Amino acid sequence: MNRRFTERQVIRAFWKRVNKNGPLPLDRPELGRCWLWMTGIKGDGYGAFTANGKSLLAHRFSYTILIGPIPDGLELDHLCRRTGCVNPSHLEPVTSLENTQRGERATRTHCRRGHPYSGSNLYLLPHVKGRDCRTCRKLANQKRKKAKNEQKIANSIIA
Ligand SMILES: [Zn+2]
Ligand SMILES: [Zn+2]
Secondary structure, three states, X not given: OXXXXXXXXXXXXXHHOEEOOOOOOOOOHHHOOOOEEOXXXXXXXXXXXEXXXXXXXXXXHHHHHHOOOOOOOOEEEEOOXXXXXXXXXHEEXXXXXXXXXXXXXXXXXXXXXXXXXXXXXXXXXXXXXXXXXXXXXXXXXXXXXXXXXXXXXXXXXHO
């Protein structure tokens, strides 16, 4: 029963457990569909499987076979925020600290001034992964405008 599987066999068995027709990421639909790991989801939400007596994390395995080795000491952050997803284009190597901070930011329901991250107040940042608060953006904008105006007045007084 101690049959060893070749790398090819392991990889073939791996893809049989992946559904590439998953949902689009809520915050980042432009990344394309999630590839969902169908069996063996661990308590922390990560997909896991065993091959040749070794326990492997599905998303790390997928990244390694399709993109390459994960840089030493780095974790893979799910840009789609679905830990059961193994689509390598949804995975970005980051430090453990950055990974934790990103996770906390993503699950926060309110901005630091207490405005809700929902409905019309939620602003999805177009180029980076992230969310922002419309109320705070508006306040920051008004502040910038006011400062600009004051600068203009100051300049005209000097001139
Ligand atoms: Zn995904
Ligand atoms: Zn706010």
